[in-house]
Amino acid sequence: MIQAYSCQLLNLEQNSGMTREADDHSGVLKLSAVLADALRQRDAYTRLHSDRVMALANGIGVALGLSGNELHVLELGASLHDIGKIVVPDVVLMKPGRLDDAEMRVMQLHPSVGGDLIAAYEHPRSEPVSKVIRHHHEWFDGSGYPDNLAGEGIPLLARIVTLVDNYDAMAVRRVYQGARPHHEIMQIMESEAGTKLDPEMFKRFVQVIDDPRYAMFKAS
């Protein structure tokens, strides 16, 4: 079902008579909306989390002066970064506690599953978007997954999503974890800059999260 929807939308984007820019933007939004809605059917938290990650990632992208095309790839990659969780069983996805080793291995499949899902379609944005999804759990020091990429070997847009994904995951209350206050999250992230997180992206994020335009995404 999801593959059929996304294939149709990508084809719509390719065949439309609209201008290229309007066509691309429309296609991105349609694809994002349909796939994100599919994910919401499984897990409302992940859907809302993805919306916040998309907004904050866009803030960093704008601060970096990324091109319109890069921002569109970032928007789609951020919105769909956890789309691979549609294959994670409920007993793991909804578990109200820490995952054991076997469950963690299942959960850790989601970046590659999601990346492969998007990469399956022939479209100019499929490859860069799939890379954002595949690499959003890589660590800056190379100890993440699935490919143990490090530093600038990790696609820039994926490093942005990793950073805001971490912020939002700590900012929102979950069944197994209470929400942390903003100052505590920033202390943790600062301690992880250079190991888990890209230190340069963290500097940008410090500016973005204190911008009043992003106040609604800021932890209390």
Ligand SMILES: [Fe+2]
């Ligand atoms: Fe994820």
